[in-house]
Amino acid sequence: MSEPIPLIQLTSLSKTFNSKAGQLSVLRDIDLAVNRGESVAIVGKSGSGKSTLLSIIGLLDDASSGAYHLCDTEVTTLSHYQTSILRNQNIGWVFQNFNLVSSLTVQKNVEMPLRYNKNISKSDYQNMALTQLKLVGLEDKAQSYPDQLSGGQQQRVAIARALISNPDVLLCDEPTGNLDSENSDQIINLLLKLNQNGTTLLMVTHDMNLAQRCRRVIEIKDGTVI
Numbered sequence: 001m002s003e004p005i006p007l008i009q010l011t012s013l014s015k016t017f018n019s020k021a022g023q024l025s026v027l028r029d030i031d032l033a034v035n036r037g038e039s040v041a042i043v044g045k046s047g048s049g050k051s052t053l054l055s056i057i058g059l060l061d062d063a064s065s066g067a068y069h070l071c072d073t074e075v076t077t078l079s080h081y082q083t084s085i086l087r088n089q090n091i092g093w094v095f096q097n098f099n100l101v102s103s104l105t106v107q108k109n110v111e112m113p114l115r116y117n118k119n120i121s122k123s124d125y126q127n128m129a130l131t132q133l134k135l136v137g138l139e140d141k142a143q144s145y146p147d148q149l150s151g152g153q154q155q156r157v158a159i160a161r162a163l164i165s166n167p168d169v170l171l172c173d174e175p176t177g178n179l180d181s182e183n184s185d186q187i188i189n190l191l192l193k194l195n196q197n198g199t200t201l202l203m204v205t206h207d208m209n210l211a212q213r214c215r216r217v218i219e220i221k222d223g224t225v226i
């Protein structure tokens with residue numbers, strides 16, 4: 001059997017920020033491959049470039065040089081429009097601060113990624129949102145607003161929202177960073193359950209509890225993988 005093609009493949013990827021103070025080299029010659037179904041934690045000191053790396057992988061930022069293949073597409077050559085389509089279809093994002101819309105119900109937050117998809121009817125995306133909320137154990141909170149939920153519950157809503165478009169990979173930047181230990185444990189267990197059911201997980205974390213439970217831990221130091 002031939003080797004599987006990695007879902008994510010970075011080759012000699014670098015990122016430099018330009019500012020008035022000069023150039024800041026944040027990522028240098030990163031080589032990284034993530035296969036479908038893996039769970040990978042990225043760890044490293046504050047300022048080492050973890051979030052920058054995740055933003056590039058999640059198509060929120062561009063690399064300065066090097067190659068990035070996502071699902072066998074070389075993304076550094078795509079237009080903005082093509083990139084946005086790839087991002088919407090393939091990437092689920094979970095952030096430390098949940099990033100929910102406070103004026104919308106839980107149900108509407110989860111529906112959000114599908115609301116502008118002309119191929120999916122309103123009743124379909126409403127049902128899909130309820131299915132995702134059931135998966136994270138929050139169907140009874142569908143009509144609540146984010147500020148009526150605990151931090152752990154809000155993060156579960158964010159995970160439901162990230163999963164509704166059935167992305168190839170779930171990218172999490174400090175998913176337990178704002179949670180107490182009990183809520184952190186719930187989120188860790190949920191993420192690992194999703195991974196067991198096939199979701200590829202790539203996350204940045206300071207939480208060694210979480211990192212150790214991923215199949216692979218990658219450490220970034222001074223902008224390179226060590």
Ligand SMILES: Nc1ncnc2c1ncn2[C@@H]1O[C@H](COP(=O)(O)OP(=O)(O)OP(=O)(O)O)[C@@H](O)[C@H]1O
Pocket residue numbers: 017018019024026044045046047048049050051052053
């Ligand atoms: N848009 C930007 N413009 C200029 N410099 C930036 C920008 N974004 C990040 N940086 C710099 O890049 C470096 C890496 O930042 P990054 O946010 O990736 O670190 P991190 O490893 O995620 O840190 P933390 O653990 O604190 O979240 C830092 O020195 C930061 O100041």
Ligand SMILES: [Mg+2]
Pocket residue numbers: 050051052
């Ligand atoms: Mg960060």
